[in-house]
Amino acid sequence: MKKRFLGTVAAACLMLSTAGNAAEIKVLAAGGMQPGLNAAAKVFRDKTGVEVKLTYEPPLDLGKRVAGGEAADIVVSSPAVVADLTKAGKVLPDGQMHLGRVGVGVVARESAPLPDVSSVQALKTSLIDAQAVVYNTASSGTYIDGMLKKIGVFDQIQGKLVRLWDGTAVMHHLMEGKAKEFGFGGITDILLYRDRGLRLVGPLPAEIQNYANYSAAVIAAAPNADAATAFVTYLASPDGRALFVANGIPE
Numbered sequence: 643m644k645k646r647f648l649g650t651v652a653a654a655c656l657m658l659s660t661a662g663n664a665a666e667i668k669v670l671a672a673g674g675m676q677p678g679l680n681a682a683a684k685v686f687r688d689k690t691g692v693e694v695k696l697t698y699e700p701p702l703d704l705g706k707r708v709a710g711g712e713a714a715d716i717v718v719s720s721p722a723v724v725a726d727l728t729k730a731g732k733v734l735p736d737g738q739m740h741l742g743r744v745g746v747g748v749v750a751r752e753s754a755p756l757p758d759v760s761s762v763q764a765l766k767t768s769l770i771d772a773q774a775v776v777y778n779t780a781s782s783g784t785y786i787d788g789m790l791k792k793i794g795v796f797d798q799i800q801g802k803l804v805r806l807w808d809g810t811a812v813m814h815h816l817m818e819g820k821a822k823e824f825g826f827g828g829i830t831d832i833l834l835y836r837d838r839g840l841r842l843v844g845p846l847p848a849e850i851q852n853y854a855n856y857s858a859a860v861i862a863a864a865p866n867a868d869a870a871t872a873f874v875t876y877l878a879s880p881d882g883r884a885l886f887v888a889n890g891i892p893e
Contacts, residue, residue: 773822
């Protein structure tokens with residue numbers, strides 16, 4: 643792995659040489675990719691000297707920012723958003739990379755009774771027994787609505803559903819709560835709070851699991867296109883992918 647990594651970094655450095663060793667690139671990225679991108683940016687900076695500035699937003703907001711002409715080098719978002727930006731000429735069609743996918747997990751406070759999510763039936767029982775069930779109003783929350791209806795508990799528990807605007811709000815609500823409650827969120831979002839009093843209870847059972855996929859593209863008007871291309875190349879390398887897997891983002 644070390645030889646592969648050195649080869650990837652060498653290729654990145656070769657690309658950067660034509661750009662005068664750009665000192666910084668700006669990446670607009672979906673929050674679900676945060677643990678993997680943070681880890682990759684640190685390694686890339688240590689090996690190339692290029693600082694990667696990361697800004698996290700929901701995928702649709704990222705699309706609006708890039709479409710509006712915001713100055714940045716890379717966007718990491720859903721395939722649908724990247725496809726729309728490609729059609730609009732806002733990102734380069736060449737060199738786009740699939741980076742990974744993030745599943746839905748169940749989260750609870752360390753001090754709260756942990757729900758059983760080992761099967762669909764166990765999850766249904768836990769949902770009925772809970773005093774509150776918390777999740778967001780974004781696209782992943784829309785999926786949760788549909789999932790609850792699919793397994794036949796939505797009408798039964800609708801009165802105790804707590805919908806908040808984003809994953810951060812969900813995590814903070816659970817951190818500060820006292821009720822017998824649990825929530826749903828992206829697995830990577832949950833892992834960011836594992837040292838702050840929350841626990842990943844487990845992923846959704848396989849038959850009702852849903853994955854959000856993420857791709858990277860260089861922005862057409864990127865101020866530092868060569869450095870951006872080098873970073874995307876690293877992210878898609880075996881070493882970059884290993885960092886994503888280690889942070890809960892399988893390919």
